[in-house]
Amino acid sequence: MKKLLALLLTAIMCLALCGTVLADDEVVEIEFWYSFEEFMREPILAEIANFEAANPGVKVIASYAGSYSESNQKLLAAHAANQVPAVQQTIQTAVATFAANGVIYPIDEYIAANGDDMSNYAAGMYAAFNYEGKQYGVPAFCSVCPTFYYNKTFAEQEGIEIPKTWDEMDAFLRKATIKNEDGTTARYGLSLAGWGTAYFGPIWYANGASVYTDDSMTECALNSEASMAVINKIKGWVDEGLVKWYYGSGASASMRQGIIDGISFGGFHTCAVFDVYKSGLGANGWEVGTAFNPAGVTTVADLGGSGLTLMAKASEKQREYGYKLIKWLSSPSANMIIIRATGYLPVTTDCLNSEACAQWLEENPCLNELYAGLDAVQAVPSNTHWSDIGTKWQDAMAQIFNEGADVEATVEFLCEEINELLADD
Amino acid sequence: MSNAIKPKKQSAYKIRGKFYDFSCALPALIFFVVFTYYPLVELFRYSLTDWNLMKDTYNYVGFKNYQWLFTSAVGWKKMSSTLSTTFIYTIGDVLGSCVLGMLLALLFNRMSNTFKVMRTLVILPRYVTVSASALVFLLMYNDSYGLFNQLLVAMGMEPVKWLTSKSAALPSVIFFSLWRSVGYSMMIYLSAIKGLSPDYFEAASLDGANGVQKFRYITVPLIAPTTLFLAVTGFLAAMKVYQTVDIMTSGGPYESTNVIVYWIYTLAFQNYRVDRAAAVGFIFFLILLVCTALTMNVSDRKVNYDA
Numbered sequence: 001m002k003k004l005l006a007l008l009l010t011a012i013m014c015l016a017l018c019g020t021v022l023a024d025d026e027v028v029e030i031e032f033w034y035s036f037e038e039f040m041r042e043p044i045l046a047e048i049a050n051f052e053a054a055n056p057g058v059k060v061i062a063s064y065a066g067s068y069s070e071s072n073q074k075l076l077a078a079h080a081a082n083q084v085p086a087v088q089q090t091i092q093t094a095v096a097t098f099a100a101n102g103v104i105y106p107i108d109e110y111i112a113a114n115g116d117d118m119s120n121y122a123a124g125m126y127a128a129f130n131y132e133g134k135q136y137g138v139p140a141f142c143s144v145c146p147t148f149y150y151n152k153t154f155a156e157q158e159g160i161e162i163p164k165t166w167d168e169m170d171a172f173l174r175k176a177t178i179k180n181e182d183g184t185t186a187r188y189g190l191s192l193a194g195w196g197t198a199y200f201g202p203i204w205y206a207n208g209a210s211v212y213t214d215d216s217m218t219e220c221a222l223n224s225e226a227s228m229a230v231i232n233k234i235k236g237w238v239d240e241g242l243v244k245w246y247y248g249s250g251a252s253a254s255m256r257q258g259i260i261d262g263i264s265f266g267g268f269h270t271c272a273v274f275d276v277y278k279s280g281l282g283a284n285g286w287e288v289g290t291a292f293n294p295a296g297v298t299t300v301a302d303l304g305g306s307g308l309t310l311m312a313k314a315s316e317k318q319r320e321y322g323y324k325l326i327k328w329l330s331s332p333s334a335n336m337i338i339i340r341a342t343g344y345l346p347v348t349t350d351c352l353n354s355e356a357c358a359q360w361l362e363e364n365p366c367l368n369e370l371y372a373g374l375d376a377v378q379a380v381p382s383n384t385h386w387s388d389i390g391t392k393w394q395d396a397m398a399q400i401f402n403e404g405a406d407v408e409a410t411v412e413f414l415c416e417e418i419n420e421l422l423a424d425d
Numbered sequence: 426m427s428n429a430i431k432p433k434k435q436s437a438y439k440i441r442g443k444f445y446d447f448s449c450a451l452p453a454l455i456f457f458v459v460f461t462y463y464p465l466v467e468l469f470r471y472s473l474t475d476w477n478l479m480k481d482t483y484n485y486v487g488f489k490n491y492q493w494l495f496t497s498a499v500g501w502k503k504m505s506s507t508l509s510t511t512f513i514y515t516i517g518d519v520l521g522s523c524v525l526g527m528l529l530a531l532l533f534n535r536m537s538n539t540f541k542v543m544r545t546l547v548i549l550p551r552y553v554t555v556s557a558s559a560l561v562f563l564l565m566y567n568d569s570y571g572l573f574n575q576l577l578v579a580m581g582m583e584p585v586k587w588l589t590s591k592s593a594a595l596p597s598v599i600f601f602s603l604w605r606s607v608g609y610s611m612m613i614y615l616s617a618i619k620g621l622s623p624d625y626f627e628a629a630s631l632d633g634a635n636g637v638q639k640f641r642y643i644t645v646p647l648i649a650p651t652t653l654f655l656a657v658t659g660f661l662a663a664m665k666v667y668q669t670v671d672i673m674t675s676g677g678p679y680e681s682t683n684v685i686v687y688w689i690y691t692l693a694f695q696n697y698r699v700d701r702a703a704a705v706g707f708i709f710f711l712i713l714l715v716c717t718a719l720t721m722n723v724s725d726r727k728v729n730y731d732a
Contacts, residue, residue: 076478076697077478079478101477101479101480101697102481248674248678249673250571387696388696391677395680398679399679
């Protein structure tokens with residue numbers, strides 16, 4: 001009896017061992033943490049299923065990890081616990097910090113091993129995932145911030161020319177704004193998204209102002225002559241009732257609804273919500289128009305959105321298949337699915353020049369101008385204090401534009417606070 | 426001889442009894458050690474390091490993070506502003522829920538059983554999740570399309586920037602918290618009031634006391650232990666507020682709702698300074714400890730438990 005039992009146990013152990021070996025040989029499981037919204041999930045998960053079908057040795061466990069900030073929070077906890085996913089949808093502002101601390105893994109060796117030509121990716125977007133000469137991921141869910149949305153129907157009916165430069169903005173605002181008899185504003189010429197530096201920062205950059213005095217990011221330059229000129233200009237427009245500066249809780253939804261309802265002629269937002277504006281204005285019988293951030297001394301816009309990165313603590317095999325997944329999800333076909341669902345950008349020239357993209361532009365000709373300016377899209381210069389600096393910048397601007405705070409004093413105080421942060425390490 | 430054996434037997438019995446008592450308390454003790462005391466020790470340990478949650482290794486830096494907190498311009502300014510915001514929120518929440526809860530309890534105490542449904546309606550918000558109810562309030566507080574401003578405009582009044590102006594944001598968040606907590610306070614007060622002996626009130630009536638006097642000199646002192654219970658539990662909960670702020674304001678506008686726990690979160694997960702977050706967390710723990718000890722000390726001397 002004892003012998004039989006021993007034999008049975010040995011057989012079970014052998015079978016379990018064989019099973020493990022077979023499982024290892026057959027299927028590699030890789031986790032993919034994403035942050036895209038529910039309406040995007042179905043087509044992207046279908047694309048992941050296609051990836052699995054094309055790679056029988058891999059099973060992708062795709063899970064929603066919350067917003068970018070929630071996903072990063074989970075990732076850091078997972079990193080500390082050595083339980084990381086293979087691939088994460090990573091916001092580009094986190095790349096430098098994650099790369100410097102060994103959270104994400106450079107993909108250069110996989111690029112070399114597969115002989116991939118990465119020059120196909122849009123240069124500015126691709127560079128956002130580079131840190132100290134190493135490539136840590138590829139762009140996949142990228143947007144232009146700001147994208148100038150406007151009511152094309154109003155523009156055509158009222159003969160309003162969309163400004164190509166900031167010098168033309170004054171004339172445009174006076175024409176696009178409608179005042180009531182009592183002097184209050186019935187329709188704003190422009191809504192500005194004061195809740196995010198990615199939306200309003202490029203106004204400063206285009207007009208020759210910047211956050212820091214130089215690339216070392218050690219001193220605030222928001223009190224420079226160029227910056228003060230931008231602030232005073234916007235304040236003048238806000239005070240005149242030509243521009244509405246949106247800020248705080250619910251600002252994004254309020255601004256969007258304001259444009260859709262015709263309370264504003266147009267506004268600066270992200271191209272990632274193109275479909276929302278298109279369908280919202282369409283429901284009111286209006287057509288959406290889009291334009292690039294007007295030019296100042298330079299033409300510039302911030303890169304918004306995210307890309308796909310490999311985790312340093314994933315196993316070698318998981319990273320190998322993770323890289324394949326990254327390539328798959330940034331391929332022209334997957335990219336087009338994302339573009340159609342939202343309004344995100346083509347990230348490769350292959351996608352931009354594809355028939356599907358040509359058809360998309362034919363359906364939405366207003367995007368032509370936006371796509372023509374993609375070379376001017378730049379990565380946001382960030383450091384570990386960027387979150388605090390961005391909050392202080394937007395707080396100060398809202399105090400000036402919405403609460404009537406003194407310009408000089410508020411900006412000086414803002415710079416003092418930012419300099420304190422920059423000196424704090 | 427018998428004298429020598431007797432104490433030994435008692436001692437063994439006592440030891441067995443103590444072991445039995447200890448074994449009964451052990452599960453709770455293990456729970457506290459694992460989930461409260463061990464994290465607290467780890468929190469203090471991390472506060473002495475330069476760990477950023479990403480590196481596998483870290484160095485011990487002594488009290489550098491505490492030095493940053495108390496002596497640097499950034500650290501001290503932020504600590505004092507978040508702490509004062511937290512205290513204002515706590516005072517508003519605790520005081521409001523105690524006062525309104527007591528008034529509602531007095532009201533419902535006089536009402537007949539047919540008003541039970543109203544009691545239920547008052548306590549119901551307590552059982553709606555914070556996230557769901559905060560999202561609904563977020564919509565109602567919206568500057569342009571929110572219900573509150575639409576009502577104000579319909580009444581011919583100016584709309585209010587509920588969550589986007591510095592002066593209104595914190596009171597708006599406190600109002601939301603009160604909406605959630607006042608029903609609970611009401612129920613606790615109601616049960617306390619119903620438990621009071623009618624003899625006191627009859628005696629007071631015979632002595633010619635009016636309703637206000639009975640409330641002031643009988644009800645309030647006799648339900649003081651209940652007030653203390655609500656104040657202490659409410660104080661600890663309100664000081665640790667996070668979710669409401671995260672959903673409704675993210676600490677804004679102009680940091681006017683940036684409470685200390687939200688700051689700890691941003692330090693750890695947005696600035697990647699777990700070391701500093703741990704230092705702030707530990708100091709915050711000490712503040713709560715001192716406040717609770719002071720409250721209990723005062724209660725021992727001032728609160729009447731005779732009722």
